[in-house]
Amino acid sequence: MTTMTIAKAINEGLRATLAANPKSLLMGEDIGPLGGVYRVTDGLIGEFGPDRVVDTPLAESGIIGTAIGLALRGYSPVCEIQFDGFVFPGFNQITTQLAKIHARSNGNLSVPVVIRIPYGGGIGSIEHHSESPEALFAHTAGLRIITPSNPHDAYWMIQQAVECQDPVIVFEPKRRYWLKGDVDVETPGPSEDPFKAHVLREGTDATIVAYGPLVPVALAAANAAEEDGRSVEVIDLRSISPIDFDTVTASVQKTGRLIVTHEAPTFGGIGGEIAARISERAFHSLEAPVIRVGGFHMPYPVAKVEEDYLPDIDRILEALDRALSY
Amino acid sequence: MYAVPGMYSSCGIYPSDIALHPDAASKENGMGTHLPSTEFDGTAVDDQREADAEAVLGEPAAQMVQLLGPDGKLGTDPVFSDYADKLTPEDLRGLYADMAAIRRFDVEATALQRQGQLALWPPLTGQEAAQIGSGRASQPQDYIFPTYREHGVALTRNVDLAELLRQFRGVSNGGWNPKDTNFHLYTLVLAAQTLHAVGYAMGIQRDQKLAAASDAAGKQPDAAVIAYFGDGASSEGDVHESMVFASSYKAPVVFFCQNNHWAISVPTNVQSRVPLSNRAKGYGFPGIRVDGNDVIAVHAVTEWALEHARQGKGPVLIEAFTYRVGAHTTADDPTKYRQSSEEDAWRAKDPLARLEKYLRAEGLADDAYFAKVKADGDELAAYVRRTAHDLEDPDIRQAFANVYKEAHPLVAEELAWFEEYSAGFAGGEEYAGQVEEAGH
Numbered sequence: 001m002t003t004m005t006i007a008k009a010i011n012e013g014l015r016a017t018l019a020a021n022p023k024s025l026l027m028g029e030d031i032g033p034l035g036g037v038y039r040v041t042d043g044l045i046g047e048f049g050p051d052r053v054v055d056t057p058l059a060e061s062g063i064i065g066t067a068i069g070l071a072l073r074g075y076s077p078v079c080e081i082q083f084d085g086f087v088f089p090g091f092n093q094i095t096t097q098l099a100k101i102h103a104r105s106n107g108n109l110s111v112p113v114v115i116r117i118p119y120g121g122g123i124g125s126i127e128h129h130s131e132s133p134e135a136l137f138a139h140t141a142g143l144r145i146i147t148p149s150n151p152h153d154a155y156w157m158i159q160q161a162v163e164c165q166d167p168v169i170v171f172e173p174k175r176r177y178w179l180k181g182d183v184d185v186e187t188p189g190p191s192e193d194p195f196k197a198h199v200l201r202e203g204t205d206a207t208i209v210a211y212g213p214l215v216p217v218a219l220a221a222a223n224a225a226e227e228d229g230r231s232v233e234v235i236d237l238r239s240i241s242p243i244d245f246d247t248v249t250a251s252v253q254k255t256g257r258l259i260v261t262h263e264a265p266t267f268g269g270i271g272g273e274i275a276a277r278i279s280e281r282a283f284h285s286l287e288a289p290v291i292r293v294g295g296f297h298m299p300y301p302v303a304k305v306e307e308d309y310l311p312d313i314d315r316i317l318e319a320l321d322r323a324l325s326y
Numbered sequence: 327m328y329a330v331p332g333m334y335s336s337c338g339i340y341p342s343d344i345a346l347h348p349d350a351a352s353k354e355n356g357m358g359t360h361l362p363s364t365e366f367d368g369t370a371v372d373d374q375r376e377a378d379a380e381a382v383l384g385e386p387a388a389q390m391v392q393l394l395g396p397d398g399k400l401g402t403d404p405v406f407s408d409y410a411d412k413l414t415p416e417d418l419r420g421l422y423a424d425m426a427a428i429r430r431f432d433v434e435a436t437a438l439q440r441q442g443q444l445a446l447w448p449p450l451t452g453q454e455a456a457q458i459g460s461g462r463a464s465q466p467q468d469y470i471f472p473t474y475r476e477h478g479v480a481l482t483r484n485v486d487l488a489e490l491l492r493q494f495r496g497v498s499n500g501g502w503n504p505k506d507t508n509f510h511l512y513t514l515v516l517a518a519q520t521l522h523a524v525g526y527a528m529g530i531q532r533d534q535k536l537a538a539a540s541d542a543a544g545k546q547p548d549a550a551v552i553a554y555f556g557d558g559a560s561s562e563g564d565v566h567e568s569m570v571f572a573s574s575y576k577a578p579v580v581f582f583c584q585n586n587h588w589a590i591s592v593p594t595n596v597q598s599r600v601p602l603s604n605r606a607k608g609y610g611f612p613g614i615r616v617d618g619n620d621v622i623a624v625h626a627v628t629e630w631a632l633e634h635a636r637q638g639k640g641p642v643l644i645e646a647f648t649y650r651v652g653a654h655t656t657a658d659d660p661t662k663y664r665q666s667s668e669e670d671a672w673r674a675k676d677p678l679a680r681l682e683k684y685l686r687a688e689g690l691a692d693d694a695y696f697a698k699v700k701a702d703g704d705e706l707a708a709y710v711r712r713t714a715h716d717l718e719d720p721d722i723r724q725a726f727a728n729v730y731k732e733a734h735p736l737v738a739e740e741l742a743w744f745e746e747y748s749a750g751f752a753g754g755e756e757y758a759g760q761v762e763e764a765g766h
Contacts, residue, residue, distance in 0.1 A: 022536065051532055057574055062521055062567035072510075073469075076523075077531065093564075096515045097522070104499035104510055138715020141729050141737075165731040190749040195735075242736045 001184050007177040009151035010040050012185065013158035014078065018048045019074060024162055028052045028080030028116075029155055030091035031058050036287050037082055038118060038177055060090035064115065068098055071111040076162050084119040084171075085128025085195075085300075089135075091305035097190030098167045114161045119147075120213045120308055132264035136169055138241040138273075145240040146194050147171040149215035151181040151240065156188040164194075171240070173213035181311040197244035199251065203233035208324055209248055209274060211237035214261050214311060221316035232320065240270055248274065249281045254289035257323040261311045266294035288326035291319045391627055392617035392648055394581035396675045398683025400622070409626035415690045420689070421462060422681050423699050425454035428478040429678065430703030431487055432652075434710050435477075438753040439656045443714055444494040448475045452619075452651030455582050455677030457483060459624025460552065460646070463632060466508065467549040469526055471519040473583075476554050483509035487706070488713035497717050501508070516555070518560035519653045520581065523553030524568045527577035527635075550578040552628075558589025560605075561597045569609040569641070578635035580628065581606075581643040584618060586650035592664035603645035611641045618648030619677040649675075 004012065017024050026041055032055035035042030045053040050119045056063050060081060067077035081087045087094075093116065121130030137143050144166050148154040153171070161168040190198065200215070201222055210218035215236045222232035233251050237243065252258050258278055260271035275290035293311045301309050357476060371453050393410050394400050400410075413421075434448050450457060450617040457478025464482070472479055477490055485502050492501030493512060499575040502509040513519035537545060555565060560583055572579050583602050587594050598605070606613025612634070616627045624646055631642035649672035653660050660669070685691035 025532075037379060051535065057567070057570045057571060059567040061564055062571050065518065065521020065564060065567065066525030066528060066571050069522040069527070070529045070532075071525075071531025072522060073526045073533070075529050089563075092515065093518060093521065097513075097518050100499075102731055103725065105504065105728075106500055106724065107731070108500070108503040109511075110504060110731045144730070144734075156442075240514045242734055245735075 001182045004151050004155075004183055005180050006148065006151050006154045006173070007038055007040050007157040009181075009183050010158050010172065011042055011044070012065055012183075013043065015044060015047070016185075017159050017162045018044065018052055021162065023071070023074060024076040025052045025054060026078045027056050027067055027078065029056060029058055029063075029082050031055060031080050036080060038174065040116075040118075040172075040177070051292050058227075060086060060088075060092050064090040064093035064098060064100040064113070067113045067115075068101070068111050069085045071113050071269065072101075072109060072319065074116050075131065076112055077112070077180065078114040078158075078162060081115060081117045081235070083129045084117055087115075087117055087133065090115075093273060094137065094143070094167075094169075095140045099140045099248075102166070103142060107265065111167055112162070112165050112166050113167050114158075114164075114168070115169045116158070117169060117171050118177070119171045120173055120175055121300060121306050122175040122263075123319055124306070126303070127300065130306065131250060132171075132262065132295070134169075134240050134262075134267045135264055137169055138270060138300040141242060143196070144168045145171065146238060147173065147212040147240060148238070149173060149176065149210075149212055149236050150179070152183045152188075153191050153194075155183045155185065155193045157194045157238075160188075160194040171212060179216070191250070195239040195242055195244065196237045197238055197247040199233060199247065200236050201234040204255055205231045206259065206320055207233045207235060207248070207251040207255045207258045207317065208320075209235045209237055209258065211240065211262065211270075213263060217311065217313060218261060220316070221313045221320070224313060224317060225320055230320065230324070243270075243274065243277070245274075245277050245281060248278060252278055252282045253285040256285055257318065257326075258286070258290045259293060259319045259323060260290065260314055261293040261319075263295055263310055265297050266292040267297045269294055288323040291323055293319045334483035356664055364582050373674065390617055392620050392622050393623040393626065394620045394680055394684055395675030396619075398687060400684060403623075403626075406623060406626040406630060409629050410622050412629075413622065413625065414753040417462075418622075418681070418685060419691055419695065421458055421549070422678065422685060423702065424458040424462065424478070424481055425621065425678050425681070426699045427482050427703050427706055428454055428458065430700075430707050431477065431481075431710060434707035436489060436652075436656060438491070438567050438711065438714055439494070444656075445496055446489060446494050446655050446657060448655045449650075449652040450475050450678075452478050452649045452672065453584055453586055453646075454478055455621035455624055455681075456582075456618035456646035456648045459621040459646070460582050460628040463625050463628035464552060465547065465549070465632070468632065469508045469510070469523075469530075469549065469551045470549065471510045471523040471526070472512055472554045473516070473519070473556060473559065474514050475556075476512075479554065480509055483507040484511050488710050489718075491710065491714045492717060495714060495717055497720050517564040517568075518566035520522040520553045520555055520559075521564050521571070523551045523579050523581075524572045524575075524577050527551040527579040527641075528575055530578055531575070547595055548578075548636040550580060552580045552582050552632070554582050554584065555738045556589065557583065557587065557594045557597050558592065558766050560602055568684075569606075569611075569643070572613055572620060572641040573609040576638065576640040578638065578640045580631045580635055581641060582628070583643065583645045585645050586618075586648050588650055588654065588660075588664065590654040590658060591660075593664075596709065601645065603643060609643075611643065613645065615645045615647055619675050619680070621681055629757040648677075711722045 031041040032045040063079050067079050101109050118260045120132050146157050148157045161170050210217045216235050222234045225232045260274045271292035293315050357559050360583030432451050435447045438444045461479035489501040492498040504510045532549035603615040616623050634642055729737050
């Protein structure tokens, strides 16, 4: 067991991947000598050289498109998109090409490309640096989307993404890059399947589903609720596509109440999908409507007001009160 | 949507209407038309656009490479004649037979669409030399990324031509396994494949380094990649990005642009004010304009470019100057946007006719040979027609199976629901299909 930050855990996970798989390579802007704007690839170019850690021209469509070509040739590229808001020049390649090549080749071809995207707000940054576009990708069949919330998952999930034969987008909670935690580099243990949700805290009165940067917030809200005598279960979703509905359903069948929280706007978001599925699967267990706590229907606001936009402990507790009032 | 005749020329957004060519409008008026024009000069290089290039670049554009002219006479070129000389009489007859076969195939596919057997067909007629010449210059170890009109290249890669029809009949989005022929699936999102080609070429570079490092026995022959695209797609950002990446990494890729002069209804001079081949200079690699209706020149130039790429000297851009004699697709109507006289002028530069003249004049092929080619073409057409009719409709279960390579719970859940739902109709009556009836 070693203690490290999420950023370091991803760095170590990438190092392990590059060492174990000679066909794996990293591609992105400023990921070489600089080590990426968040230093997630720090030191890797020195160990593996510029053919394995590739500083690319500044062009996101180019990064994704050439990664697809490398994958067709048998390579396992891991692309870094510098910030969430800058993935859109590559959106066409991701949704019309990467997601569809396996299907449109009748299964003859596979393109196991991994795309790393630091996402989410709360860092006081300028526009396009704080967004949560995961639902836009979750809506596209052919992609898998995962998001770690702690260093142990970060270390293993990046390696599992590379091993997966399907394209995987890894959304990295950038405001938690410096969150420290224990990492077991010997075995993933309960994190063996990156597409399974984890029950982080058991409870009986209500369930909170969170992922990525809001997992610590959900846990804090559950602890606060406990002081008021409420027993709240917290689930770290971990995978956004596919979603582990079995774990969420089992929890709701026990607690009867569900709150889903994410930074992304609620409209058309992951929370709505979970609410709809759970209303189908656990209708008779529900004591209250599923409540979403998320961003508003607006472009991500300026940093000085982002605290009013982002779900926090109080907004989750307010939702919990509403759920318990039924 | 189709262009309304005159809508561009009257609003003056065509480059030929402004700035560089004050006389362009009067030329059009002289023709008594407001249809846009590609300003070809009827023989070789487009003088007007060469003048454009000179005005913009401050130097004359490179000449177009041509070896076999419309008159069937073989000329010379200081670089490319050496490559042309390598073609044996058998090779030349083969190039003719390929062009004739793919033209016959194109006619048959168009007929199949007209008869409702295909949803759509993008014809290649007019571009046979560009496609057969370049495809035949490739080696088996090379990898080809086509657009959606490279039926001739598919032929040279030994793709079963009947397989091409699957996509246009709605039974598959591919139809062939690219691993069998190194001929990738057609890509409909314009220029997306140019980046895939560069990435693939970057993979070839890494394979070569890995092989060298491991000192592996049985070294693979050096390989290169060809990325096909058109004059319309040349405006897409992915073409720019692919050329930037290819140049930066000296990737072994040949960009093969078929300038067929029309992007559906919009002429090339809306895409570019300089010859497309000149753009290579901005990226720092060679750009060559070749007469795309001259199969010998196309073959020679492509062979040179592939050698250049395989030897690690970096990418090459080839602009094959050709013409889409037919429609963009069977859903198109070229009479809405161009003069039939323009089509006639390009027919006079027909790629098959000029090679036939040459083969006959040199005594390399006789009436019996051309009769055999025609009979072979008819046989191919009959095979394609028969196979198209016999293509079985797929089962949607195949679509469920191919969304992901690894098991996926949502797909499994939806498939299970579909099976249960479908089973409910066993022996019963489905309402599906009755909507239209009820609606009337």
